[in-house]
Amino acid sequence: MKTVITIVGQDRVGIIAMISNILAENNINILNINQNILEGFFNMVMLVNMSQAIISLKDLGQLLGEKGTAMGLDIKVQHEDIFNVMHRV
Amino acid sequence: MFTMKDVNETNRMIEENKLDIRTITMGISLRDCGHPDTKIFCQNIYDKITRTAEKLVKTGEDIEAEYGIPIINKRISVTPIAIAAESCHTDSYVAVAQALDAAAKEVGVNFIGGFTALVQKGYTNGDRILISSIPEALAVTERVCSSVNLGSTKAGINMDCVREMGEIIKLTAERTKDRDALGCAKLVVFANVPEDNPFMAGAFHGVGEPEVTIHVGVSGPGVVKRALEDVRGRDFSTVAETIKRTAFKITRVGQLVAQEASRRLGYPFGIIDLSLAPTPAVGDSVAHILEEMGLESCGAPGTTAALALLNDAVKKGGLMASSHVGGLSGAFIPVSEDAGMIAAIECGSLSLEKLEAMTCVCSVGLDMIAIPGDTSAATISAIIADEAAIGMINNKTTAVRIIPVPGKAVGDTVEFGGLLGYSPILPVSKFKSDDFIARGGRIPAPVRSLTN
Numbered sequence: 001m002k003t004v005i006t007i008v009g010q011d012r013v014g015i016i017a018m019i020s021n022i023l024a025e026n027n028i029n030i031l032n033i034n035q036n037i038l039e040g041f042f043n044m045v046m047l048v049n050m051s052q053a054i055i056s057l058k059d060l061g062q063l064l065g066e067k068g069t070a071m072g073l074d075i076k077v078q079h080e081d082i083f084n085v086m087h088r089v
Numbered sequence: 090m091f092t093m094k095d096v097n098e099t100n101r102m103i104e105e106n107k108l109d110i111r112t113i114t115m116g117i118s119l120r121d122c123g124h125p126d127t128k129i130f131c132q133n134i135y136d137k138i139t140r141t142a143e144k145l146v147k148t149g150e151d152i153e154a155e156y157g158i159p160i161i162n163k164r165i166s167v168t169p170i171a172i173a174a175e176s177c178h179t180d181s182y183v184a185v186a187q188a189l190d191a192a193a194k195e196v197g198v199n200f201i202g203g204f205t206a207l208v209q210k211g212y213t214n215g216d217r218i219l220i221s222s223i224p225e226a227l228a229v230t231e232r233v234c235s236s237v238n239l240g241s242t243k244a245g246i247n248m249d250c251v252r253e254m255g256e257i258i259k260l261t262a263e264r265t266k267d268r269d270a271l272g273c274a275k276l277v278v279f280a281n282v283p284e285d286n287p288f289m290a291g292a293f294h295g296v297g298e299p300e301v302t303i304h305v306g307v308s309g310p311g312v313v314k315r316a317l318e319d320v321r322g323r324d325f326s327t328v329a330e331t332i333k334r335t336a337f338k339i340t341r342v343g344q345l346v347a348q349e350a351s352r353r354l355g356y357p358f359g360i361i362d363l364s365l366a367p368t369p370a371v372g373d374s375v376a377h378i379l380e381e382m383g384l385e386s387c388g389a390p391g392t393t394a395a396l397a398l399l400n401d402a403v404k405k406g407g408l409m410a411s412s413h414v415g416g417l418s419g420a421f422i423p424v425s426e427d428a429g430m431i432a433a434i435e436c437g438s439l440s441l442e443k444l445e446a447m448t449c450v451c452s453v454g455l456d457m458i459a460i461p462g463d464t465s466a467a468t469i470s471a472i473i474a475d476e477a478a479i480g481m482i483n484n485k486t487t488a489v490r491i492i493p494v495p496g497k498a499v500g501d502t503v504e505f506g507g508l509l510g511y512s513p514i515l516p517v518s519k520f521k522s523d524d525f526i527a528r529g530g531r532i533p534a535p536v537r538s539l540t541n
Contacts, residue, residue: 004096006097057155058154076100079156080091082157084091085342087098088091
């Protein structure tokens with residue numbers, strides 16, 4: 001199952017490190033990272049594979065959501081299908 | 090593979106433009122629950138609903154968390170109680186409404202629809218008992234919604250029921266006057282009612298529906314408004330195309346949620362209702378879409394044309410995105426639930442008469458309209474008759490959800506709270522229709538050719 005992680009917030013050191021550590025700890029493989037800085041704002045979309053994950057999508061969303069809030073970031077974790085159905089026919 | 094732009098567009102729709110799944114509604118047949126003893130019948134329906142819908146709310150919450158799309162309501166519709174309860178030896182279905190209410194509370198849904206009678210051609214005994222039970226049923230329950238279909242293109246209009254419903258609405262208002270006649274917000278009178286509508290208060294599980302089915306209602310007026318901001322000043326072909334594209338995207342998400350809910354709950358998918366359903370929240374208004382097309386305020390000349398285009402383009406875009414479309418599908422114009430409509434009433438651009446014209450081209454009818462508490466039952470019946478006639482002649486669904494608020498007059502405001510919103514009291518014509526309504530009988534079904 002592929003999952004999309006979106007991170008938006010004030011740029012700082014260690015955002016990608018924090019996220020990728022949590023993903024590695026939960027056996028989640030990163031497939032694609034698209035990241036840029038827009039007017040000082042960190043903006044990243046990650047595509048990950050959760051088929052071997054040891055955490056559920058819902059729990060990952062909650063975990064990253066809490067970590068994100070602590071770092072001043074808005075982090076969303078969503079099943080990729082919501083984007084597929086809306087943008088691909 | 091989608092792009093970063095696609096991801097951001099979807100999330101902007103959800104976060105800024107209030108795209109949401111308005112409801113997952115589980116339709117449950119109660120046709121196998123009949124029993125002469127009302128107590129046993131009530132136990133049967135309570136058991137069946139709580140057993141069937143046990144996982145509905147949890148499943149909705151799981152899908153919401155995994156896809157990151159808000160699912161605002163989880164609801165249940167049931168077989169019209171006038172049919173399901175007809176074999177009970179009783180003269181009141183209030184206890185049945187209480188059983189529905191208890192079942193809704195047990196499974197955690199916020200509304201249960203189906204305290205319903207279909208009387209477009211006439212009453213059965215069960216229909217009479219149900220309709221006479223409505224005022225008390227809506228007063229003593231919290232989550233039960235009621236509807237009555239009293240006209241159709243094929244059957245004409247049951248004017249006896251039109252007369253009775255004016256009185257029932259007045260009685261319901263009186264019985265719930267301590268809550269600003271909230272009972273009337275849970276009561277809809279229809280012509281050409283769809284039997285698979287997932288939206289309240291008019292939802293019920295039609296007799297042609299399967300045992301259990303999952304319907305989904307999508308929404309997103311804010312998304313359409315935002316899309317139209319990018320084509321300001323362009324011609325109407327561009328406006329229609331933009332609405333179609335947006336409706337397509339919204340409906341695809343609804344289809345995804347419906348399929349997932351159906352799979353996880355193990356019941357067949359019914360229909361997607363691709364309605365633009367406003368809420369009182371800022372940025373979630375159908376009136377603001379009409380104004381974005383170039384009207385100074387909703388209700389200005391041109392409003393009916395704008396709404397006609399919107400309603401049609403929403404259907405066209407949505408139809409391509411879903412395997413099964415049904416319900417009401419189009420644009421709702423509930424006054425108290427739409428910040429733009431409320432503002433239009435307050436500034437004087439929108440009247441009851443203009444709303445009636447708009448119902449000729451919207452997806453439903455006169456919806457959530459607060460009127461003076463001293464409006465007579467006959468006048469309310471006459472408003473219902475007009476609306477039913479529009480539906481009958483134009484082969485469309487029309488409805489009336491009107492609230493005569495006891496003790497309030499033009500200049501007052503009524504607050505229903507939550508999604509039901511608030512509204513100024515609208516003025517109603519002072520000219521009487523009493524003798525017209527007193528006639529009773531049936532208005533015959535219309536001819537379907539020579540349609541000038």
